[in-house]
Amino acid sequence: MHNTEGSRPDPAKKFVGVQISPISFVDEGVDAVLDTLQDRVGANVLMLGTVSWLGLKSGRSISHELDGWPDHGVPEPYQMRGGAYFDPDPRYYRDTFMADYRSRDPEFTGKDVLKMVIPAAHARGMKVYVELMEPFFKYAGHGSAAAVEIPTLPQAMEVDLFGRLGGEPSTSNPGYRTWIHSMIEDQVRNHDLDGFMWCNERNSPLDTLIQGGCPGDFSAPARAEAESRGVNVEACRQALLRLYDFCQEAAAGKSFADGNLIAFLRVLLENPEALIWEKFWLERNKDLDRELYGLVKWCKPTLPFGLNIWNRNHFNILRRAQWPWAEQTRYADFVKPITYQHQAGEVWAKELGFFRKTVLRDFAPAEAQAALFHILGFDEAPWDAIVSAGMDPDTYVYGQCADALRGVEGKADVYMGIGVDAPRSRPDTAKMTADIAYRSVMATYRAGGHGVVLSPNYSSMRLTHLDGVARALTELGLK
Template identity: 75%
Template structure:
């Protein structure tokens, strides 16, 4: 193993604003720098998701960590910095400052940046779209933003969707304005952007009604010469097939062959998928360009959904080499102990629809081979999780091969990522240690500890510190 250079060290951690209120800015920074070896903070500045800006969301299963305040945070969400009104003239979302009483009069960036810089630590803002997600946990109908409902996606049946449409100019301009505001108004050191949207084909395979057929999306499609109504009819035909498959219907040629037949008979569904996908990627590209226009040397990186390497269709849609055109670095999400459950959930979508004729064991074996995974069989993958020496290392090699030297690779290492099942694998100091070692052994340029410091156990972070010490990255 070629040991990394200390002057190129990138050891990041995703951290919620609430940790600095609960524990104090000095205490958090000193712990992360001195005990763990962190030198980059990925600070959640705008979110309505407890996973991003709250305390632990899985404390009922995992217990409270050995730091912070051991009680639920009834967060309202919003911006944890002070938005400058001058940047929001082109959007209807103007007042989105967090209403959490713990942050009354507080600006998290103003609180953290000077103290972090004084310690030689960098501060990146960390943002994830969609900003409103998960029922009862940042869902759109609980977000206190006037007229948000008017910016929602519209599904194939003409009904209001669950997420804002990124084709709605007011919503899209808000995202652009919010990032420009932070880049220009604060002395930040970089931006990490995460895009976790389900495409129309994603939605169909999950048995959902696909979108986005909102007025603005339709207009954009027609401007590109797309027959929107033909696309809508094609999506309806695919939806009908998926509903039949989910209901357990037996098809003469099997579910998968029948799916291909319906898809080939309805090529406009793929036209709509491609249109949606390019508009989704356009947002990433626009943000990269915006950041570089404001501050050409400010790093912009992508926090890349693990579904992109667990789903054969998304794997084809999101090649690493393409992403290097609008990212200085990428962070593949590899939350090893959590990943068995994520895999099982992803597989379940296919099992209920296009792979319903195959057992989970059969599907897992074939998909593992296609995706380059060498992990526990389906029957035990939730309980065992995925092994850092194969999973983290393999995804690191995969990403490095894909970016081909045109972007850096910072591996997303799961430390106490939230569990949803009592029998699910738990994080341990050894898992943390081996994940870090696997990253650098594979040639990775750095790590990002995730998803949220507020839910991490210091004893597990000690495994990170042990690895960094052995690598010469923690004095």
């Protein structure tokens, strides 16, 4: 059961997590970091990024040029090469080409972050969860490593409509999928973890088309899987080509007699095989989440497994329909909706921009926002102020927490992902403050949430902003 609105949370069930990259423990020392998080902030759960090639997960601040350096840590760029920041056990990687993925960052020579952190955290009564996100490699806006030093990885890439290699590994590639399974089993079996959080941020074929991209995955393994499920792969590819042509023409400014939205729906209805491929892709994507849930539970039945839910799932009408909360409770013990409130206006503007380049090009931005806000249930700043204002914790965080609680129907805990200095990419994006942090935490518990996860990475958070979290926790009796 969730907290009754307005009631004080139970300190015995306190869950105040913080996502943190391995480099913070090297830069500041394990004891110093734990002292700060436990004593100053009031956190009791570490969400530790152990495997990544993304600076947002494994590095220092990726927006220091715009936001400046935080008031702790090392104020200089980190030449992250990425990989595993623990020592992989070779026994688990005999059936995958990705057996050698240990980070070669010189800062981590001879260091295993799980062995460094878990004993010290447990000695203080703090919990340690592993936190992972797919895509692991090249991801715009996430501080991707300059190169990924894994032999033959390019041969596992997705294949797009035109037969070209894509930018992400195919999750249907058996070697890549086995690596994900092996990497997670390795950590769960060999380390005294308290939980696991998984994030899946892949774009579906329709999503990719609307963004102006060329979708896949038409690699040999994906084709074989589709055919085994009775899907006519070539018919689907031809249908997606028709939609691709439309989206490219729309983005280039072509006028359609009945307007862009009607023209898009017409092409889609004339080529229903595109929806068959969308459904196949979506189910195969969800299969991975389900497989990982089952794997963790097989290894350690009582270990909590949760999903870190992309904010695009509540900003995008297609994704909102495709990822219902109730379904996700079948393979998650908890969910963490991402609500990086000060950054949310920028994220929303980008999302709306995708639609306005193609299917909603006939709408003025304010008109499109008003319609979509009504559909999605938002009550935020007007279009001309949404980026600079961000989204209000008292409406946005509260509303998303309430929505998630209704959706999970008591079958999963809801830990709200509270943005603390989430990276900005525009100078006009709202800046983080301690008051935003304070109100976000208070809104979570006022809505009945079970806890919070301070996100996306401690290495970029200002302690003066985290003081707002501490103030809220103190008032709530959780610190």
